[in-house]
Amino acid sequence: MRTLAVRAASAVAAVVLAVVFLWPSGQSDPEPIAHGRDSCARCRMIISQPGFGGELRDRKGALTKYDDLGCMLDAMLAERGEMPAAWVEDHRDGTLVPLLTASLVRTAAGSTPMGHGIVAFADAAAAGSFVAEHGGEAVALEEVVRSRERLALRTSQDEAGREP
Numbered sequence: 001m002r003t004l005a006v007r008a009a010s011a012v013a014a015v016v017l018a019v020v021f022l023w024p025s026g027q028s029d030p031e032p033i034a035h036g037r038d039s040c041a042r043c044r045m046i047i048s049q050p051g052f053g054g055e056l057r058d059r060k061g062a063l064t065k066y067d068d069l070g071c072m073l074d075a076m077l078a079e080r081g082e083m084p085a086a087w088v089e090d091h092r093d094g095t096l097v098p099l100l101t102a103s104l105v106r107t108a109a110g111s112t113p114m115g116h117g118i119v120a121f122a123d124a125a126a127a128g129s130f131v132a133e134h135g136g137e138a139v140a141l142e143e144v145v146r147s148r149e150r151l152a153l154r155t156s157q158d159e160a161g162r163e164p
Contacts, residue, residue: 030055030087030096033065042071043114050094052112052119057085069104070116073145088120091130095122103127104144107136118144 033055038047041064047053054072057063059082066072069088076083086099102120105127109115118139121127127138 028057028061028085030057030085031063031065032096033089033094035094038065040065040067040071040114042066042075043068045113049113051089051091054086054088054099054120055096056083059084068112068114068116069118069120070112071114073116073118077145090122090126091119092121092126097122099141102141104139104141105130105136106139106144107134 033047033050033053035050036046036048039045040047040053045067047065047067049067052068054066054069055063056066056072056075058079064075066075072086072088076086087096088099088102089095090097090102091105097120099120102122103124103126105119105121107117107119109117111117112119119130119136121130124138130136131138
């Protein structure tokens with residue numbers, strides 16, 4: 001009888017420990033992207049270049065990571081639901097900043113991992129410096145979402161390759 005009580009107590013303790021350690025944390029912060037190991041939830045490519053990616057956390061708390069901001073925006077639009085949290089990597093140093101406070105820059109198509117041509121910065125001054133040095137244009141998130149067909153800037157090479 002005593003052995004049965006010890007086993008029952010051990011089973012209860014194991015269940016309690018499992019619940020405590022395995023229960024979803026309800027975390028709402030971003031997680032660092034493991035460049036070279038994490039893969040994009042949209043295109044499945046390995047996220048290898050810092051400064052281009054982003055993360056989404058859905059209503060259930062699931063976190064997804066993306067190698068290019070265009071992939072993340074495509075995922076957001078496909079979801080058509082509330083995304084309680086979204087972060088983008090600052091193009092300068094790869095730190096994650098909230099999407100809604102980031103300054104976005106539209107660049108040439110070939111300048112991002114998947115060719116979407118959108119990079120983000122933690123502040124407007126850094127975005128302006130990038131535009132002055134590398135070209136491109138500052139763009140609001142609303143414009144990017146509305147104009148999905150023209151994420152990246154057209155370059156002279158793009159125009160030269162077009163047929164009249």
